[in-house]
Amino acid sequence: MSASYSKDELYARISDILQNTFDIDAEQITPQAQLGDDLDIDSIDAVDLIVQLKPIIGGNLKPEAFKTVRTVQDVVDALHEMLQASA
Amino acid sequence: MPARPFNHLWRVFATGLSFTTFGIGGVLLGLIAFPLLNLLVWQRQRRNRIARSLVRHSFGAFIQLMRVLGVLSYELHGVDRLQREGLLVLANHPTLIDVVFLGWLTPNADCVVKSALLRNPVMIGPVSATGYIVNASGPGLIADCVSSLRGGGNLLIFPEGTRSPPGGFGALQRGAANVAVRAPVDLTPVIITCNPPTLGKGGRWYRVPSRRFHIRIDVRPDLAVAPFLDGDSLDGTSPGMAARRLTEHLREYFEMELARARA
Known part of the structure; x- marks a missing residue:
């Protein structure tokens, strides 16, 4: 899988999901x-x-990494870290 | 001083007597009847049915006691609609007593109970015998609710998550709508009014109202869940979105029906 997502790209994906899944x-x-x-x-x-x-x-x-997230940026950071770890 | 001091004193006494009876009955059932049932009936579904029927008739007896003692009066509308299986029953929650009414009027009622009850020695027996859903697992709770409905249980939920604010309707949680859209199952709304208000949140039992209180239970026609999905299933619409739209609809529905019931 591509670990090539930048934080900006991850943020854009999450923003899309929030709009499309939760209105x-x-x-x-x-x-x-x-x-x-x-x-x-x-x-x-x-x-x-x-x-x-x-x-x-x-x-x-x-x-379990999502237990501590509070903000949208926290989700971006948690995802980014997981991608780095698996790269 | 109340206008009719004897009547007032009688109702304080009768209310105290009712609650004492409820407490003693609950302890006896909890420590004797339900543990016996758990011991003697091993087939889970059969045990659940018997236990739920025992709860139902105990609640019925409690309501009749309070009626005979002059603590309350009541009127029932549309309760035939509860004589079905696999219903998701949603009600507003003005008083402590309405759970007892719904438990009495609904056959094979299931409900969600706090996981803390499993640490209460009186409650372990009844909670395990009735097979009530235990609120321990957060999101797993939705799946438990859906499987209860599929098993024919009638699931009672107060979608405000707590008692209604005085004379109003509280903010809705989305759990009930999530169960409805994910099952999917239609909703059976119940509009409850209590006049004069009593046994609300933070109220004391001995602060009895100025006169005998009157409970009105109105089981309304089902609300279809399909319009909130794409046809009969969730193709395209996400469950999170459908649950939000359904919750918004429920808020308008309950506010309108409550205003009408109080008019």
Whole structure:
């Protein structure tokens, strides 16, 4: 799998997923936006989100790494780290 | 001082007596009846049915006790609609008592209970005998709810997640809508009003209302889930999106129906 995603590309993918899967307006999505408080992502949505992220990094996805994420940028960083680790 | 002091004092006494009976009955059932059932009936589905029926009739007896003692009166509308299987029943939650009413009126009722109850010695027996869904696993909870419905259980959910605010309707959680769109299953809404209000959140049991309280239970026609999906399934529409749209619809529905019921 390509470990070639830059952080910007990952951010764009996540932003797409948030808009298409959860009906979230593009202007609400910023790197600092809190998934829970600002974007209204609940624990059920979080599971859907992780399922959607799987194709990006294939079998190397570690769901437990998402336990500490709070913001959109945290998701980007967690994904980037997983890609680096598997590269 | 209340206008009719004797009536008021009687209802404080009768309310206390009712709750004491409920507590003692619960402890006896919890420590004797349900553990016996767990011991004697090994076939899980049969045990669940018997245990749920025991809960149902205990709740019915409790309501009749409170009615006879003059603590409450009630009226029921559309409750035939609960005589089916695999229903997802959603209700507003104005008082502590409405769970007892729904438990009485709904055959083979299933509900979600706090996992902390499994550490309470009185509750271990009933929770395991009834097979109620235990809220321990977060998202796994949705799958548990869906399989309960497929098994013919009638799942009771208060979609506000807690008691309704006084005279209103609280913010909706999306769990109930997620169960509906993922099962998928239609919704059976129940509009509950209590007049005068009592046993709300933070209320004390001995602060009895100015007169005997009246509970009105109105089971409404089913709300179809299909319009929130693409046809009958989720092709194209994500479950997260469908659950959001359905939750928004439920909020409007309950607010409108509650306003009508109070008018």
